[in-house]
Amino acid sequence: MLSQFLKVMTSSIMKKQLMGVTGLLLCGFLITHLLGNFLIFVGPDAFNLYAYKLTSTPLIYVAEAVLLAIFLTHMGLAARLTIENKMARPVGYYMTQATGRGLTFASSTMPWTGIGIGVFVVLHILHFKFGAHYDVVVDGVEMRDLYKLVVEEFQSKAFTFGYIVAMAFVGVHVSHGFWSAFQSLGFNHPKYTPILKVASLVYALAVFGGFASLPIYCFLQGVQ
Numbered sequence: 492m493l494s495q496f497l498k499v500m501t502s503s504i505m506k507k508q509l510m511g512v513t514g515l516l517l518c519g520f521l522i523t524h525l526l527g528n529f530l531i532f533v534g535p536d537a538f539n540l541y542a543y544k545l546t547s548t549p550l551i552y553v554a555e556a557v558l559l560a561i562f563l564t565h566m567g568l569a570a571r572l573t574i575e576n577k578m579a580r581p582v583g584y585y586m587t588q589a590t591g592r593g594l595t596f597a598s599s600t601m602p603w604t605g606i607g608i609g610v611f612v613v614l615h616i617l618h619f620k621f622g623a624h625y626d627v628v629v630d631g632v633e634m635r636d637l638y639k640l641v642v643e644e645f646q647s648k649a650f651t652f653g654y655i656v657a658m659a660f661v662g663v664h665v666s667h668g669f670w671s672a673f674q675s676l677g678f679n680h681p682k683y684t685p686i687l688k689v690a691s692l693v694y695a696l697a698v699f700g701g702f703a704s705l706p707i708y709c710f711l712q713g714v715q
């Protein structure tokens with residue numbers, strides 16, 4: 492009986508830890524993606540050259556496969572843990588009591604913001620990765636004009652607004668997810684956990700503000 496209980500507990504703790512690791516890896520991806528996208532502010536050549544260099548190495552296929560595996564693991568585990576927790580405590584009490592992490596707007600909406608981000612990522616890849624192919628020559632090399640595509644997509648008010656809402660979902664999700672991942676990995680300290688919570692909020696605001704600034708900038712490019 493006890494061994495059975497320990498087995499279940501261990502596996503659920505392992506699942507939480509794996510969710511924490513994959514969540515933190517996705518947080519790292521968000522920062523690199525954001526920094527790369529900031530080249531839109533530098534200009535078309537800088538952004539197109541960056542995208543070209545990134546996608547013209549065969550290693551990109553490995554990177555994409557790893558990224559996909561991380562996304563799928565994170566979402567699959569999140570779905571499983573949410574269902575398991577709901578079944579164990581149908582009154583929605585698990586978030587506060589079982590984890591001791593307090594119930595905030597961000598923590599109680601994690602499954603919903605997560606689903607929203609999942610839908611966003613699929614549409615996002617369809618729009619940009621598999622969207623229209625324009626060509627441009629930079630430094631004598633022919634490459635995809637992703638800058639044109641991005642600016643063109645953000646000429647629509649609805650599209651731009653939809654993106655800003657999606658970025659708010661991302662911001663709310665990581666404002667809880669970032670520090671919560673450390674807790675899942677066993678880091679819990681009376682002095683440093685409050686600092687981590689502030690860092691989480693700063694990170695979330697930077698991700699939201701940084702990503703939201705891009706559609707706004709591209710939209711305004713067309714208005715001028």
Ligand code: HEM
Pocket residue numbers: 524528542546555608612615616619620637641654658661702703705706
């Ligand atoms: C305004 C914000 C954003 C802009 C302008 C943007 C732009 C782009 C562009 C242009 C691509 C295609 C790159 C290529 O094919 O070479 C791309 C790919 C991608 N983006 Fe974003 N992105 C934004 C926000 C996000 C966010 C918030 C996430 C995650 C939650 C995300 C996840 C991805 C993923 C997973 C890919 C596919 C990467 C690959 O397969 O190599 N993006 N993005």
